[in-house]
Amino acid sequence: MSGVIEKKKQLVEEIADKFRASQTVVVVDYRGLDVAQVTDLRKQLRDAGIEFKVYKNTMTRRAVEAAELSELNDTLVGPTAVAFSNDDVVAPARIINDFAKGNDALEIKGGVIEGKVATLEQINELASLPNYEGMVSMLLSVLQAPIRNFAYATKSVADQKEEQGA
Secondary structure (H helix, E strand, O other), X not given: OHHHHHHHHXXXXXXXXXXXXXXEEXXXXXXXXXXXXXXXXXXXXXXXXXXXXXXXXXXXXXXXXXXXXXXXXXXXOOOEEEEEEOOOOOHHHHHHHHHHHHOOOOEEEEEEEOOEEEOHHHHHHHXXXXXXXXXXXXXXXXXXXXXXXXXXXXXXXHHHXXXXXX
């Protein structure tokens, strides 16, 4: 009997460590998804380097308590799956949100962003951000704008001078 309890304690500690180590954690209700849909979601998440697991709610509640994220306990009812991302903050929220738009059965319950419990609105806001490459592209565009505008102004002045000289 104590072997079973030891295994459960190890599982709780493993889940708590994942909560602590993850940049972003998204908790979802997957009730109503068929096997093909869950497989598709898992593949999309795996391709992005995100771990997607289903744990018993009692084990997850204990892990959440151990990780000092007890505000998540309200979301841990019914069929619950958890997506853990150690690298990309935006990816799990974006992938799950996009998947939920096409599959009404998937519902985001809440999550954790950089160690702090996030509301559903915060998760949805995070999901609306572009991916890393999109953000870098936007930053480069902003950085290039003054130089580009200066080049246009210089060309315009040169064209005006040329017209006046001709």
